[in-house]
Amino acid sequence: MPQIRPISDLRNHFAEISKIVHENREPVFLTKNGHGDMVVMSIExxxxxxxxxxxxxxxxxxxxxxxxxxxxxxxxxxxxxxxxxxxxx
CATH class of the missing domain: 1.10.287 (Helix Hairpins)
Structure with missing residues (x-):
């Protein structure tokens, strides 16, 4: 199931997001003001x-x-x- 997080989590919970994208090999979708804004994924x-x-x-x-x-x-x-x-x- 896709991970959808507020963009503030990138700053406040970077290590957790990094762990998710590397261990699950799935992207994390970031929202800004309730709308999709970015996708974070591992280089691999x-x-x-x-x-x-x-x-x-x-x-x-x-x-x-x-x-x-x-x-x-x-x-x-x-x-x-x-x-x-x-x-x-």
């Missing part, structure tokens, strides 16, 4: 989100390419090309 959680967004974007790009092309590759062809690239680089 942020990096995971960035990584997942990058993968999602690449999968969407691949789906578009697949819709626009009849070319298909077998498992063996794909891994053969990957091995060749790894040997070169």
């Amino acid at each position: 959680h942020y990096e995971d989100m960035q990584y997942n967004n990058e993968i999602l974007a690449k999968l969407q790009e691949a789906e578009i390419e697949a819709k626009n092309s009849d070319v298909r590759y077998s498992h063996d062809e794909v891994f053969k090309q990957l091995r060749q690239r790894l040997r070169k680089g």
Whole structure:
């Protein structure tokens, strides 16, 4: 369940908020005057989100390419090309 806290808790209970975002790996939503204002999360959680967004974007790009092309590759062809690239680089 998401943690929603007043922004004053960031100053008054920083250690507790830090513990929450690191141990639970969940963001804490901060409110100002009763409205959402900021989200605090661990760097690890942020990096995971960035990584997942990058993968999602690449999968969407691949789906578009697949819709626009009849070319298909077998498992063996794909891994053969990957091995060749790894040997070169």
